[in-house]
Amino acid sequence: MTILGLHHITLVCSDAQRTVNFYAGTLGLRLIKKTVNFDDPTSYHLYFGDEVGHPGSAVTFFEWPHAPRGYPGVGGTHHFALSVADYDGLRKWKRRLTDLGLKVDGPRDEGYCQSISFRDPDGVILEIATLGPGWDGATAPDGATGDRAETWPEPVPTITPDMALGHGMHHITAISSDLQRTHAFFGDLLGMRRIQATSPVGDGGSAHWYWGVGDGRPGTLITYRAQEGRVRMGSGQTHHFALAVPDETTQLAWREKLIRAGLRVSPAMDRVYFKSIYTNDPDGHIVELATLGPGFPVDEEVRALGNRLMLPPWLERYRGEIESALKPVSVPSIP
Numbered sequence: 001m002t003i004l005g006l007h008h009i010t011l012v013c014s015d016a017q018r019t020v021n022f023y024a025g026t027l028g029l030r031l032i033k034k035t036v037n038f039d040d041p042t043s044y045h046l047y048f049g050d051e052v053g054h055p056g057s058a059v060t061f062f063e064w065p066h067a068p069r070g071y072p073g074v075g076g077t078h079h080f081a082l083s084v085a086d087y088d089g090l091r092k093w094k095r096r097l098t099d100l101g102l103k104v105d106g107p108r109d110e111g112y113c114q115s116i117s118f119r120d121p122d123g124v125i126l127e128i129a130t131l132g133p134g135w136d137g138a139t140a141p142d143g144a145t146g147d148r149a150e151t152w153p154e155p156v157p158t159i160t161p162d163m164a165l166g167h168g169m170h171h172i173t174a175i176s177s178d179l180q181r182t183h184a185f186f187g188d189l190l191g192m193r194r195i196q197a198t199s200p201v202g203d204g205g206s207a208h209w210y211w212g213v214g215d216g217r218p219g220t221l222i223t224y225r226a227q228e229g230r231v232r233m234g235s236g237q238t239h240h241f242a243l244a245v246p247d248e249t250t251q252l253a254w255r256e257k258l259i260r261a262g263l264r265v266s267p268a269m270d271r272v273y274f275k276s277i278y279t280n281d282p283d284g285h286i287v288e289l290a291t292l293g294p295g296f297p298v299d300e301e302v303r304a305l306g307n308r309l310m311l312p313p314w315l316e317r318y319r320g321e322i323e324s325a326l327k328p329v330s331v332p333s334i335p
Helices: 016-026 087-099 179-189 248-260 313-325
Strands: 005-013 030-037 040-049 058-063 077-084 105-109 113-119 125-133 169-176 193-198 208-212 221-226 238-245 275-280 286-291
Touching: 005 016, 005 040, 005 169, 005 286, 016 030, 016 040, 016 058, 040 313, 077 087, 077 238, 087 105, 087 113, 087 125, 125 169, 169 179, 169 238, 179 193, 179 208, 179 221, 238 248, 248 275, 248 286
Parallel strands: 005 058, 077 125, 169 221, 238 286
Antiparallel strands: 005 238, 030 040, 040 058, 077 169, 105 113, 113 125, 193 208, 208 221, 275 286
């Protein structure tokens, strides 16, 4: 009974069309599902990912138009990272994003990868990180070694194949008030391997611990930074993140284990594209365990993913009301 890696992250946005413009238009992710929040069908739930939204590639958003701006803190996330193949692709992303008017920090050498960071229109901190060199080739075991001014020398008006973000998520970084207690959850209870544990470096530095699967490959990494101050939920903040389990039988076994450990756990819930259970990390962040299947093509052909509003069977009879309450969303052409 093992965790397979990251499944998805779900964040809050304030404007669905602006979010589609950024994640599909600017970053080139595919809008793979346009649906509603099953628990609040008056609001969109948008899914972005690779060609079919494989687990580990899915970045999803609830649209909360009137929510206040959120900010990171204990019980929330600091950032999430998407994967790019190599350093040249990273430099091209820096040039493309800078030319589009975004403030981009880096590239930074994180030891096991190089990365750049920037913000989406709601203030979500994103990174793009290289797949290598990995932990065996890490050169800065105590964290990032600083920012470099390197960028691609020519404009990058189109997303080239070596820039493609179809490798999925690289890691998710959340915030903890007690890293030992966080390790008891991810390491001892969930059985994830602690890959690295750094100590504070310099003024204002913080301890940073990393958990993963196997050798800690990208797409399995969940990391926590030590920090004070509670999260403020709202636009630009994470609602929850999900770890992948193979199937419903394994998921129910995990549910029983979590209950025996004294945690509150939801019943298994049908999300059409996967089944979900929800619990919380020791600081209250919602953590989901989601099955690999049946996947996003279960109700649309692959070529048509994301083209129309899809509703679960129990909401289909309310389609007229639901559609009338939502502003239409269209996918921009991707340069």
